[in-house]
Amino acid sequence: MALRGELWAELPAEKRIFCSVLLFSWAVYLWEAFLAHRQRRVYRTTTHVPRELGQIMDSETFEKSRLYQLDKSTFSFWSGLYSEVEGTMILICGGIPFLWDLSGQISGRAGFGPEYEIIQSLVFLLLATLFSALTGLPWSLYNTFVIEEKHGFNQQTLGFFFKDAIKKFIVTQCILLPVTSLLLYIIKIGGDYFFIYAWLFTLVVSLVLVTIYADYIAPLFDKFIPLPEGELKEQIETMAKSIDFPLTKVYVVEGSKRSSHSNAYFYGFFKNKRIVLFDTLLEDYSALNKEPAEGEEGENEETKSKTKNKKQGCKNEEVLAVLGHELGHWKLGHTVKNIIISQMNSFLCFFLFAVLIGRKELFAAFGFYETQPTLIGLMIIFQFIFSPYNEILSFCLTVLSRRFEFQADAFAKELGKAKDLYSALIKLNKDNLGFPVSDWIFSMWHYSHPPLLERLQALKDTKQE
Numbered sequence: 001m002a003l004r005g006e007l008w009a010e011l012p013a014e015k016r017i018f019c020s021v022l023l024f025s026w027a028v029y030l031w032e033a034f035l036a037h038r039q040r041r042v043y044r045t046t047t048h049v050p051r052e053l054g055q056i057m058d059s060e061t062f063e064k065s066r067l068y069q070l071d072k073s074t075f076s077f078w079s080g081l082y083s084e085v086e087g088t089m090i091l092i093c094g095g096i097p098f099l100w101d102l103s104g105q106i107s108g109r110a111g112f113g114p115e116y117e118i119i120q121s122l123v124f125l126l127l128a129t130l131f132s133a134l135t136g137l138p139w140s141l142y143n144t145f146v147i148e149e150k151h152g153f154n155q156q157t158l159g160f161f162f163k164d165a166i167k168k169f170i171v172t173q174c175i176l177l178p179v180t181s182l183l184l185y186i187i188k189i190g191g192d193y194f195f196i197y198a199w200l201f202t203l204v205v206s207l208v209l210v211t212i213y214a215d216y217i218a219p220l221f222d223k224f225i226p227l228p229e230g231e232l233k234e235q236i237e238t239m240a241k242s243i244d245f246p247l248t249k250v251y252v253v254e255g256s257k258r259s260s261h262s263n264a265y266f267y268g269f270f271k272n273k274r275i276v277l278f279d280t281l282l283e284d285y286s287a288l289n290k291e292p293a294e295g296e297e298g299e300n301e302e303t304k305s306k307t308k309n310k311k312q313g314c315k316n317e318e319v320l321a322v323l324g325h326e327l328g329h330w331k332l333g334h335t336v337k338n339i340i341i342s343q344m345n346s347f348l349c350f351f352l353f354a355v356l357i358g359r360k361e362l363f364a365a366f367g368f369y370e371t372q373p374t375l376i377g378l379m380i381i382f383q384f385i386f387s388p389y390n391e392i393l394s395f396c397l398t399v400l401s402r403r404f405e406f407q408a409d410a411f412a413k414e415l416g417k418a419k420d421l422y423s424a425l426i427k428l429n430k431d432n433l434g435f436p437v438s439d440w441i442f443s444m445w446h447y448s449h450p451p452l453l454e455r456l457q458a459l460k461d462t463k464q465e
Contacts, residue, residue: 014365029084039442043070065433068151097367121375195354223254246271283313321420328411334404401448
């Protein structure tokens, strides 16, 4: 052991950094693989509905959810292994400096020399995201058209999938490239306190994106329509008013075009809050519950028309209970707390980046011996050097998220929605084929929401009153 320690100490600093990054990356992968193995064992061995779930799930739904989660877990294992091997080969074979040099050649041919580092950085970013999109495409296709299709969730055609993927890539570049160029420029001209200006810039960008996302970005991919006038809208407005939630609009998004999974969220700042409901959440609005009219079959070229034998979604009272939970996050300050934690973390990372950016051995560890490009420094420090910290932070945020979920459930109880939230959680778990049995370590490490049984138990006493 002493000899190994001496040999390690004799290695150049850049070699020790590189080896440490690779070893930690594989340690994290093996830990995740170990947890996934424990959970897959639960999927394989729990073949009958446990006694405590007897009145919650029927055996048919239980078996469907078990097989669905088992398929997803197996897919996650192979895609995760591929991702880890790909990342390792990129590092060992010098993929990052190669792509940087290629970016320099491309920008040079366009008349931009080495002094135009920001231009070269944008070309590098474009090539890197294009490579990531292409290598991830087969996995995305398999997940959508094999796993999700097999278990009845996919509503997309191949044409819609590719159209959507191209649109996402273009929109991402339209946001990513200008924001990155401005960030790099701020870092270069910011002087000794550039990290403060960089942090403020990213704060403004994140707030702007949150503000405009549902109004200008999301409608590029999904159709948003105002919730029609009626009993549900009146009840939502009444509940919002009762807790002083400054609701301005309620939208229904046509999520059934791509998937039968359901969701709901709110967005906006100050006195301009809006609620978005997926049509798959609403029993009375879900396109998946409607029989196609005569002559309509085959008319929609972008999505499939699939008629289910069972109703999907929640009744109005259950939708209100789900919204009571979501609005609880706002009323209890969870949204603000998450923003504060995120920005404190962002500021800390930029400060540490300012401390480390001058260390040439960090760049040398990844093949940059003569130049220290700012974008590469951001990638090395934020993605590789901070990875142990990121893992710890991620776990802490998962624990905090579960605490917030229990508090939001308790808030819905205080609104008198315990019974309806109880039945809504069961329905949503059934519609999304969630498996209610989990390995305790896997659950502790991964679940940002408490397991179904724990949430139901917390609601049960009030439900019975």
